[in-house]
Amino acid sequence: xxxxxxxxxxxxxxxxxxxxxxxxxxxxxxxxxxxxxxxxxxxxxxxxxxxxxxxxxxxxxxxxxxxxxxxxxxxxxxxxxxxxxxxxxxxxxxxxxxxxxxxxxxxxxxxxxxxxxxxxxxxxxxxxxxxxxxxxxxxxxxxxxxxxxxxxxxxxxxxxxxxxxxxxxxxxxxxxxxxxxxxxxxxxxxxxxxxxxxxxxxxxxxxxxxxxxxxxxxxxxxxxxxxxxxxxxxxx
Numbered sequence: 001x002x003x004x005x006x007x008x009x010x011x012x013x014x015x016x017x018x019x020x021x022x023x024x025x026x027x028x029x030x031x032x033x034x035x036x037x038x039x040x041x042x043x044x045x046x047x048x049x050x051x052x053x054x055x056x057x058x059x060x061x062x063x064x065x066x067x068x069x070x071x072x073x074x075x076x077x078x079x080x081x082x083x084x085x086x087x088x089x090x091x092x093x094x095x096x097x098x099x100x101x102x103x104x105x106x107x108x109x110x111x112x113x114x115x116x117x118x119x120x121x122x123x124x125x126x127x128x129x130x131x132x133x134x135x136x137x138x139x140x141x142x143x144x145x146x147x148x149x150x151x152x153x154x155x156x157x158x159x160x161x162x163x164x165x166x167x168x169x170x171x172x173x174x175x176x177x178x179x180x181x182x183x184x185x186x187x188x189x190x191x192x193x194x195x196x197x198x199x200x201x202x203x204x205x206x207x208x209x210x211x212x213x214x215x216x217x218x219x220x221x222x223x224x225x226x227x228x229x230x231x232x233x234x235x236x
Contacts, residue, residue: 002070043221053070112137114136117150120194122155122208148170148230151169174226179198181228185225203217
């Protein structure tokens with residue numbers, strides 16, 4: 001059983017996906033439901049995700065998928081989606097070991113192909129590019145357990161950590177990190193940034209490694225960790 005607001009949001013997302021193929025932004029959802037802040041949208045989306053109506057696609061800005069609708073809204077879709085449905089499907093990959101990356105030829109020394117998932121901001125957060133653009137081959141000794149992906153750095157906010165504009169960073173997918181780790185942080189599910197993780201009480205402060213950038217402080221419901229820095233690559 002969905003609340004009225006949960007139902008309204010689900011149908012708004014569903015209709016927007018049908019019309020344009022792109023989920024609405026958090027601001028559009030907030031305005032459509034006449035809410036005063038985006039934190040209410042976060043809570044509604046979390047509730048819909050927990051109930052198996054939608055899921056968030058990892059490492060994608062504004063990426064929501066409608067898994068099913070209430071049967072009263074669309075009986076055929078509800079029947080088709082519910083058949084064979086299980087809680088594991090709702091939760092996606094959480095708690096499950098992701099598949100190992102495919103091995104690739106690396107000049108005879110052995111390596112792994114890793115997808116490059118677009119650009120990551122090392123500066124003011126930018127909308128994350130979520131489609132795989134190409135693949136790179138990285139040395140096998142850099143790949144431990146878990147799933148990895150790469151991002152191209154855009155900006156100079158991490159120069160004192162040795163990360164420069166134009167570098168490619170190798171990221172191990174993770175939704176948790178220790179204080180001081182360099183992480184990919186998703187802000188409000190819309191903007192991705194590469195920063196050092198700092199916790200200030202219950203708040204999170206993605207910290208730049210460049211004094212020209214101020215540190216912004218966010219509530220814990222506004223930041224999602226997407227992965228931790230493993231290595232970087234630079235072309236000369």
